[in-house]
Amino acid sequence: MDPEKFNVHLRWFGDPPPDPPPGGPPKPGDSVPVAYASQLSPEQRKDERLMGALKAHPKMSDLVHSWDEGQQRLARAIVVPNAQKPDAAEMKTFREAMGLPDKPEDYPLNTAAYKDVQGMEEIVKVVRERALDMSLSKTQAQKLLDTLMGMSNAGRDQVLKARKDAAESYDARLLEAVGKEEAKATAAKNLLRSHMIRLGTNAEKLGKGKGEALMRKIADSGLLYDPTFALVTAEIASMLGEEKMVKGGGGAGEAAPKPQGGQGHYSPEFQATFGKRPQKGA
Numbered sequence: 001m002d003p004e005k006f007n008v009h010l011r012w013f014g015d016p017p018p019d020p021p022p023g024g025p026p027k028p029g030d031s032v033p034v035a036y037a038s039q040l041s042p043e044q045r046k047d048e049r050l051m052g053a054l055k056a057h058p059k060m061s062d063l064v065h066s067w068d069e070g071q072q073r074l075a076r077a078i079v080v081p082n083a084q085k086p087d088a089a090e091m092k093t094f095r096e097a098m099g100l101p102d103k104p105e106d107y108p109l110n111t112a113a114y115k116d117v118q119g120m121e122e123i124v125k126v127v128r129e130r131a132l133d134m135s136l137s138k139t140q141a142q143k144l145l146d147t148l149m150g151m152s153n154a155g156r157d158q159v160l161k162a163r164k165d166a167a168e169s170y171d172a173r174l175l176e177a178v179g180k181e182e183a184k185a186t187a188a189k190n191l192l193r194s195h196m197i198r199l200g201t202n203a204e205k206l207g208k209g210k211g212e213a214l215m216r217k218i219a220d221s222g223l224l225y226d227p228t229f230a231l232v233t234a235e236i237a238s239m240l241g242e243e244k245m246v247k248g249g250g251g252a253g254e255a256a257p258k259p260q261g262g263q264g265h266y267s268p269e270f271q272a273t274f275g276k277r278p279q280k281g282a
Helices: 003-013 042-046 048-054 060-076 088-098 120-133 138-177 182-205 210-221 227-239 268-274
Strands: none
Touching: 042 048, 120 138, 138 182, 138 227, 182 210, 182 227
């Protein structure tokens, strides 16, 4: 006998099959009734937010499994201390869990690339203190240092380039400032050099290294390649009697004029302006 015909006869004489659910089986996103909803209070059943969340766990076993999984995750969670009023014990536990140092000196910053940078010890000290205040990890602290030094190097490169450009264009700018009179430009450079030597020498008498430090600061400022600074300094040197600017000093490559006397012989212009300085034995 044909099996299909046999099945047809069975369906015909037997009980009819149950009707399929309207619309077919539930699809993802379809509303699914919560089997244990009747065990909730009326207020809870009216809470749309709660019922919406429970639809993800339609059976009690689903809800229990989700709750147990959440408890396990919570046990592994790191409690973030209150930022405004942190508890000391919570803060200690938090820092240990995150691998954060407890003291600034515990940040092992690598400064090998910056060994020639002046004041590096102070920079490292400040970075370590800021890293501790900001609760940075060791890796983040190193990145903070590298970022700051990168910005500093970029700024330093710009300064060095500006100094180089100023040095290369100095003679032309100075000549322009004196109306293209080469004798005046040469005299100004000679007087400036003589005055700087005298200034550095006298500063060194105040303490070893002070003259060198002063000259370095002046050089770093860029004033030595500023025509205005050169001309004003030359005028002051001339008033102090170091050398008359109008004489021109000497040609290029010649020795700078020598200072005249321990205190300088004051010119008539200086004496008229500031008064004659008393001489020893007068």
